[in-house]
Amino acid sequence: MSDDGDKQVSNEGALKEKLVRTKQQWAEDGRLITGNPDEEQRDRLPPGQRLVTNWPVLDLGIQPNIEQTDWKIEISGSVENPLSWSFDDLMSQPQFESVSDIHCVTAWSRYDNHWQGVSAQHILSLVHPAKDAKHIIFHSYDGYTTNVTLERFSHEDVLLAHSWEGSRLTREHGAPVRVIMPRWYFWKSAKWIKKIEFCSDDQAGFWEVRGYHNEGNPWTEERYS
Numbered sequence: 051m052s053d054d055g056d057k058q059v060s061n062e063g064a065l066k067e068k069l070v071r072t073k074q075q076w077a078e079d080g081r082l083i084t085g086n087p088d089e090e091q092r093d094r095l096p097p098g099q100r101l102v103t104n105w106p107v108l109d110l111g112i113q114p115n116i117e118q119t120d121w122k123i124e125i126s127g128s129v130e131n132p133l134s135w136s137f138d139d140l141m142s143q144p145q146f147e148s149v150s151d152i153h154c155v156t157a158w159s160r161y162d163n164h165w166q167g168v169s170a171q172h173i174l175s176l177v178h179p180a181k182d183a184k185h186i187i188f189h190s191y192d193g194y195t196t197n198v199t200l201e202r203f204s205h206e207d208v209l210l211a212h213s214w215e216g217s218r219l220t221r222e223h224g225a226p227v228r229v230i231m232p233r234w235y236f237w238k239s240a241k242w243i244k245k246i247e248f249c250s251d252d253q254a255g256f257w258e259v260r261g262y263h264n265e266g267n268p269w270t271e272e273r274y275s
């Protein structure tokens with residue numbers, strides 16, 4: 051073996067080592083981000099988001115204090131059978147459970163949230179949206195509103211949640227009942243829900259009129275309009 055050959059071999063060795071170190075660092079970073087280094091897990095975090103394990107609170111500076119016994123929801127507008135439920139009425143409906151990830155537009159995501167409540171699909175089966183119903187606006191006890199399409203509300207993972215991780219929602223997170231729209235930035239998930247209004251025309255909600263995107267898909271980063 052010539053000196054040149056040896057040199058080339060050792061250079062190659064150094065290059066590979068550097069490559070391995072870099073890849074290992076990516077894997078470590080991936081593990082920090084996702085809690086799991088494999089590719090599938092890394093794809094779970096939408097672009098521009100960072101994973102948190104706590105659950106941050108975001109509101110307008112008002113956290114309405116609504117006793118379970120005082121809470122009422124109205125589901126009305128362009129529907130054949132409008133309804134009004136107390137908390138007991140909600141609890142006497144078929145109960146639904148789902149697990150989903152939260153993606154907040156302020157760039158935090160939280161995985162594997164276990165929700166319990168009543169599914170949007172069950173609600174739709176009771177109220178029967180009218181033919182012209184295409185949009186929904188959520189109205190909350192703090193004056194907050196947000197809009198979604200009927201099609202998105204109809205998705206099988208959407209629910210009115212009363213519990214998270216096996217316990218009732220706390221006041222700060224929207225007790226007694228909030229909406230959960232798992233596929234969209236979390237501002238679409240109205241806390242302290244008071245009314246679900248079905249409409250033929252779209253109406254921009256609280257953040258939507260203040261520069262947030264009308265749709266809010268985290269995977270295409272529909273953050274601001």
Ligand SMILES: Nc1nc2c(c(=O)[nH]1)N[C@H]1C(S)=C(S)[C@@H](COP(=O)(O)O)O[C@H]1N2
Nearest residue numbers: 106107108109110190194223237239240241
């Ligand atoms: N009624 C109501 N719902 C709301 C809000 C609000 O201010 N009022 N904030 C929205 C925003 S911007 C986010 S990110 C989530 C925050 O929910 P959390 O505080 O449970 O994390 O609630 C959404 N739903």
Ligand SMILES: [Mo]
Nearest residue numbers: 108154155237
């Ligand atoms: Mo948000």
